Amino acid sequence: MARTATAPGTPTTRLGKAAFEIDDRLIVAGPLRRTLNKVFPDHWSFLLGEIALYSFVVLLLSGTYLTFFFDASMKEVVYNGSYAPLRGVEMSAAYDSALQMSFDVRGGLFIRQVHHWAALLFVASIVVHLLRIFFTGAFRRPRETNWLIGVVMLVLSLLMGVTGYSLPDDLLSGTGLRIISAILLSIPVVGTWVHFAVFNGDYVGENIIGRFYIAHVLLFPAILLGLIAVHLLILVKQKHTQFAGPGRTEHNVVGNRLFPTFAAKATGLFFVVFGLIALLGGLVQINPIWLWGPYNPSQVSAASQPDWYIMFLDGSTRLFPAWDINLPGSYTIPALFWPTVVIAGAMFTLLALYPMIERKLTRDTASHHLLQRPRDVPVRTSLGVMGLTFYVWLMMSGGNDVIADKFQISLNAMTWIGRIGVIVLPPIAYAITYRICLGLQMHDRQVLEHGIETGVIRRLPNGEFIEVHQPLGPVDAHGHGSLAYGGAPVPKKMNQVGGARRAIRGFFSPIEPPARVELEQRAEGRGLSPHESDRELTTSGRPTEGGRPSEGGRPSEGGRPQEPRD
Amino acid sequence: MTAREDRPGSAGGHDVPGPHHGGPDDDYTPERLAAMSREDLDRLGASYDGVEVLHVDPGPEPGSRLEKRAIRQVGVTFALAGLAAFAFVVIYVGSGWFLPDWHWTITEQGWSAFFTPLLGLLMGLSLALVGIGLVLYTKKLLPHETAVQDKHDGSHFDRVTTGATLVGGLHNSGLARRKLITRSLAFMGGGLGLMLLMPLGGLIKNPNKGNPLGTTEWAKGVRLVRNDGSPIRPGDQEPGSLETVFPAVPKGNVQPDAATMLIRLRPEQVAESQPRPGQANFGYGEYVAYSKICTHAGCPVSLYEQETSRILCPCHQSQFDVTQGAKPVFGPATRSLPQLPITVDDEGYFVARHDYIEAVGPTYWNRERI
Numbered sequence: 001m002a003r004t005a006t007a008p009g010t011p012t013t014r015l016g017k018a019a020f021e022i023d024d025r026l027i028v029a030g031p032l033r034r035t036l037n038k039v040f041p042d043h044w045s046f047l048l049g050e051i052a053l054y055s056f057v058v059l060l061l062s063g064t065y066l067t068f069f070f071d072a073s074m075k076e077v078v079y080n081g082s083y084a085p086l087r088g089v090e091m092s093a094a095y096d097s098a099l100q101m102s103f104d105v106r107g108g109l110f111i112r113q114v115h116h117w118a119a120l121l122f123v124a125s126i127v128v129h130l131l132r133i134f135f136t137g138a139f140r141r142p143r144e145t146n147w148l149i150g151v152v153m154l155v156l157s158l159l160m161g162v163t164g165y166s167l168p169d170d171l172l173s174g175t176g177l178r179i180i181s182a183i184l185l186s187i188p189v190v191g192t193w194v195h196f197a198v199f200n201g202d203y204v205g206e207n208i209i210g211r212f213y214i215a216h217v218l219l220f221p222a223i224l225l226g227l228i229a230v231h232l233l234i235l236v237k238q239k240h241t242q243f244a245g246p247g248r249t250e251h252n253v254v255g256n257r258l259f260p261t262f263a264a265k266a267t268g269l270f271f272v273v274f275g276l277i278a279l280l281g282g283l284v285q286i287n288p289i290w291l292w293g294p295y296n297p298s299q300v301s302a303a304s305q306p307d308w309y310i311m312f313l314d315g316s317t318r319l320f321p322a323w324d325i326n327l328p329g330s331y332t333i334p335a336l337f338w339p340t341v342v343i344a345g346a347m348f349t350l351l352a353l354y355p356m357i358e359r360k361l362t363r364d365t366a367s368h369h370l371l372q373r374p375r376d377v378p379v380r381t382s383l384g385v386m387g388l389t390f391y392v393w394l395m396m397s398g399g400n401d402v403i404a405d406k407f408q409i410s411l412n413a414m415t416w417i418g419r420i421g422v423i424v425l426p427p428i429a430y431a432i433t434y435r436i437c438l439g440l441q442m443h444d445r446q447v448l449e450h451g452i453e454t455g456v457i458r459r460l461p462n463g464e465f466i467e468v469h470q471p472l473g474p475v476d477a478h479g480h481g482s483l484a485y486g487g488a489p490v491p492k493k494m495n496q497v498g499g500a501r502r503a504i505r506g507f508f509s510p511i512e513p514p515a516r517v518e519l520e521q522r523a524e525g526r527g528l529s530p531h532e533s534d535r536e537l538t539t540s541g542r543p544t545e546g547g548r549p550s551e552g553g554r555p556s557e558g559g560r561p562q563e564p565r566d
Numbered sequence: 567m568t569a570r571e572d573r574p575g576s577a578g579g580h581d582v583p584g585p586h587h588g589g590p591d592d593d594y595t596p597e598r599l600a601a602m603s604r605e606d607l608d609r610l611g612a613s614y615d616g617v618e619v620l621h622v623d624p625g626p627e628p629g630s631r632l633e634k635r636a637i638r639q640v641g642v643t644f645a646l647a648g649l650a651a652f653a654f655v656v657i658y659v660g661s662g663w664f665l666p667d668w669h670w671t672i673t674e675q676g677w678s679a680f681f682t683p684l685l686g687l688l689m690g691l692s693l694a695l696v697g698i699g700l701v702l703y704t705k706k707l708l709p710h711e712t713a714v715q716d717k718h719d720g721s722h723f724d725r726v727t728t729g730a731t732l733v734g735g736l737h738n739s740g741l742a743r744r745k746l747i748t749r750s751l752a753f754m755g756g757g758l759g760l761m762l763l764m765p766l767g768g769l770i771k772n773p774n775k776g777n778p779l780g781t782t783e784w785a786k787g788v789r790l791v792r793n794d795g796s797p798i799r800p801g802d803q804e805p806g807s808l809e810t811v812f813p814a815v816p817k818g819n820v821q822p823d824a825a826t827m828l829i830r831l832r833p834e835q836v837a838e839s840q841p842r843p844g845q846a847n848f849g850y851g852e853y854v855a856y857s858k859i860c861t862h863a864g865c866p867v868s869l870y871e872q873e874t875s876r877i878l879c880p881c882h883q884s885q886f887d888v889t890q891g892a893k894p895v896f897g898p899a900t901r902s903l904p905q906l907p908i909t910v911d912d913e914g915y916f917v918a919r920h921d922y923i924e925a926v927g928p929t930y931w932n933r934e935r936i
């Protein structure tokens with residue numbers, strides 16, 4: 001039966017009628033409601049991936065703008081633009097157009113710098129996002145697929161970076177291109193064939209900028225876009241992980257609904273990220289290509305460093321010893337092959353396979369939706385810090401000439417420091433991290449058993465001084481707490497369990513009457529359900545009540561003094 | 567009426583919803599829904615999506631000082647964002663019109679030097695303020711609700727029924743039995759895949775044809791010229807100095823592998839010089855010429871420290887000793903820089919005696935063989 005205009009519940013406003021008209025045709029109300037009602041957990045570290053996504057949006061926007069002006073050709077032209085020092089210089093059309101867009105396009109330099117900064121932030125946020133996933137164990141079943149996709153996207157973003165900064169064809173990017181050429185040549189057996197396929201002949205040829213260009217603006221972005229879509233679809237389908245905490249289980253998600261809270265926050269973050277990139281792009285100069293000059297194979301400037309995310313490869317190349325492997329039949333495996341192709345390949349393969357490796361070693365094949373605190377998985381955390389130390393050490397070695405120059409250290413000494421450090425430091429980092437993890441675990445247990453250190457020193461009748469501890473829950477006859485560790489943060493300070501008042505808002509004068517704040521505070525109940533809020537764990541610890549922390553748990557238990565710890 | 571006419575969509579038939587139509591619409595009549603408040607409807611829909619709103623911390627009381635203050639903050643933030651955006655437009659459009667020109671020249675300290683920073687500042691401020699305003703709005707004015715949504719594991723029912731449908735389709739296709747079709751499909755798939763990959767073969771070029779990697783523009787009698795094309799005579803250089811030279815051919819100074827360093831050794835360097843075996847006569851008097859292309863990764867080796875006779879590559883810090891036939895003495899490079907045999911021609915200018923006797927630049931798999 002057709003719905004009539006008088007049917008109850010039908011909208012009377014124009015907007016409502018329009019919405020009904022749309023839903024009559026598309027039937028979207030149900031899926032839309034499910035989307036709006038979707039719950040997202042609330043934690044700052046879950047926004048790191050979003051930063052990468054938003055940087056990518058900025059990259060697409062600014063990159064599309066740049067294509068209007070860029071000419072990916074290696075044809076020789078004579079520069080005749082408005083940058084006087086290079087006028088009359090022969091250069092490739094690519095470099096010429098990059099200069100034109102920097103000096104002769106209104107706002108072009110700004111957009112170019114926005115694009116470069118967005119790229120740096122894109123890779124950086126991917127890496128930080130990956131570290132968050134790694135250290136909290138979010139890659140465990142059922143999320144191995146998304147981890148793999150993420151690693152592939154990281155590699156793609158590095159390729160995007162490499163192809164992108166080769167495009168302007170200035171002296172710096174040409175030096176990078178030359179090293180890329182040498183890396184391709186270094187591959188055993190097929191190296192020269194690969195090089196000739198990529199460069200269409202011997203270095204440098206006339207095709208490489210054009211080929212990198214299409215890879216940079218079409219091939220890699222298209223793959224990335226597809227992978228991002230799959231990454232997000234899987235995320236939505238599997239629902240987000242969450243940290244352990246009150247009411248959070250393996251079978252639910254606690255947080256905000258998409259609409260309006262999460263959507264507003266995410267949109268806000270997008271604008272903040274975009275704004276930050278724009279500020280950097282305008283105020284902080286990056287890659288001033290006009291200072292480097294056109295590429296010339298016989299020239300190079302000292303301290304030529306790649307963008308930060310490739311520096312680890314530069315570092316490994318600097319540190320690797322001069323070990324060509326000469327095979328029978330006068331074949332050679334060049335030394336360059338190991339620190340570039342093999343190390344990078346091994347690092348990303350290990351990274352990609354890590355979920356499977358951990359699953360094999362721990363035999364943990366269960367599904368996990370609650371995240372782990374890094375301290376609770378000391379082996380993984382220590383492995384992660386070990387890998388990170390290796391990576392950061394290589395990255396710093398990529399700038400060892402700059403360090404040597406600025407700190408007046410011998411360059412050769414820097415190389416040797418790098419070589420020794422890259423072998424010695426990661427195990428040390430492993431050992432230290434492991435101890436820190438165990439120490440933090442012990443401290444959590446200690447607080448659960450003995451309570452929070454209040455800083456209140458009491459003198460016992462026999463003259464002994466003890467520090468009073470505030471138990472977090474019921475205690476047994478010896479004053480030992482009986483709460484078990486639940487994988488969630490344990491409060492370590494009295495302020496975290498209500499020892500401090502909530503701050504009264506207002507900069508110069510309070511904007512809320514202090515009494516109301518107190519009432520609200522009482523109603524909040526500090527994590528307790530409303531009917532329990534009266535018997536707060538730490539009521540007696542508040543300054544209003546003399547600042548004497550209770551010693552026997554709840555006031556209802558008479559505040560018996562806690563047995564001094566042994 | 568025939569059976570055909572019974573079907574909906576044909577000339578006749580009963581156009582009524584099937585048995586699977588309905589769902590919550592059957593449980594909740596329009597009348598019942600109309601009687602519910604908006605909040606109840608919201609919660610009802612949420613509960614259908616497995617979401618329960620546990621706790622709502624209402625926003626500030628309407629009309630309270632707290633609310634007014636928050637509104638003022640958010641409003642001012644958005645207004646400032648708009649202001650910055652308009653200022654961006656004014657500067658972008660106005661430069662070179664009613665504002666000074668934005669074109670930057672190298673001596674300029676004025677407006678054009680501030681043009682790009684101002685654009686970035688204003689756009690950045692504007693966008694960041696929009697974001698800050700939104701976050702302030704969410705934090706200070708929206709109710710804070712805590713919701714919990716159920717997470718469902720895979721359904722056994724779904725798996726079994728979907729499996730039945732899939733297997734049923736496969737069974738009906740009879741591919742398991744009709745081996746000829748399966749085999750021809752596999753054959754076709756392989757062929758088609760290969761065929762579509764074939765055009766990529768256009769990318770492949772034979773690197774061993776004509777030995778492009780092992781040869782340069784240098785040849786017998788080719789003069790050594792500076793970047794500006796001027797030839798060099800013995801005596802043009804101070805002892806201990808280095809000059810980058812190129813073959814005197816068209817575009818010789820931008821050839822990727824021809825750049826060469828002409829070095830005039832000091833007398834004491836000549837005394838301790840140990841050329842590579844068979845290359846003792848490659849130099850000319852106190853002059854030696856080595857390839858400038860690093861044997862490690864192909865960067866131009868550029869920094870010559872004449873006190874220690876070392877040439878340093880700035881890319882990966884390989885160091886070569888010019889008194890030992892440019893042997894690598896530190897860093898990742900493994901091979902000596904190739905030496906160019908030089909002499910002087912009838913007019914007294916430096917010329918090459920022949921091309922390099924080995925490949926210049928980075929090492930590769932079959933370098934020793936050609």
